[in-house]
Amino acid sequence: MIDVHYWPTPNGKKLTIQLEESCIPYNIVYCEIGRGDQFEENFLKISPNNRMPAIVDYEPRDQAAPLAVFESGACMMYIAEKCGKFGGEGLRERWEVNQWLMWQMANQGPKTGERGHFARLKDREGDQSYALRRFDDEIHRLYGVMNNRLYDRRYLAGNHYTIADMACYPWAVGWEAQGIDIDEFKYCGRWLNELSQRPAVEKGMQVGSDLTQDYSKLSEDEIKRVVSLLYNQRARPAPETGGLLD
Ligand SMILES: N[C@@H](CCC(=O)N[C@@H](CS)C(=O)NCC(=O)O)C(=O)O
Structure with missing residues (x-):
């Protein structure tokens, strides 16, 4: 059994999709980030970056x-690796998968996340126009990267559906809210459409969907609480004694 420390965000849904595809039994442990569960000592022991999923x-x-x-x-x-599936077959495909997974982790995920951050701050923290332009352009560029890749390949790594696709899908499926016109990226649209028809993708995307918070419906006080939890994080001090400097 695998415990998944999870909240229904695109990063969390990567794992529920994969686990559904892999038929590995799993147990969801909700990590409610708007409540601060990611800062609990027990959670930090498994995820020292105070981020889910883990x-x-x-x-x-x-x-x-x-x-x-x-x-x-x-x-x-x-x-x-555990289930021997979706990581790429053979040396070359495995490295295609690894590259596209790293691409997702270093580009699509963080840039889309930052775009969302500045879009939510609009009208709260003064003029965000440069930040929004910067991330809108980056996201547009990244859809172009995927689109060019998928123009003559069925999946990101090539002929097989892999974890690279599962990692990118939950982010790319939000194209509309990200200000993207998917008709401009038709190869990407075809891929999105194909993946959305997989029962495991549908099931993985649904996990905890009843818990997603609509921030536009929060009161001003609730927004202040969430903003102070999520937006103003600084370093957690390390213990003064008992470490390698003693
Ligand atoms: N690179 C990390 C990013 C994870 C991440 O940003 N998680 C967000 C939710 S999608 C989170 O836990 N946020 C909590 C916080 O900002 O304190 C991953 O892919 O696992």
């Missing part, structure tokens, strides 16, 4: 203690 495998292959993994991309590589 997993704990209670039946690791080495049959030793439960094994925890944080960072969605690393979790996906771990699950792919």
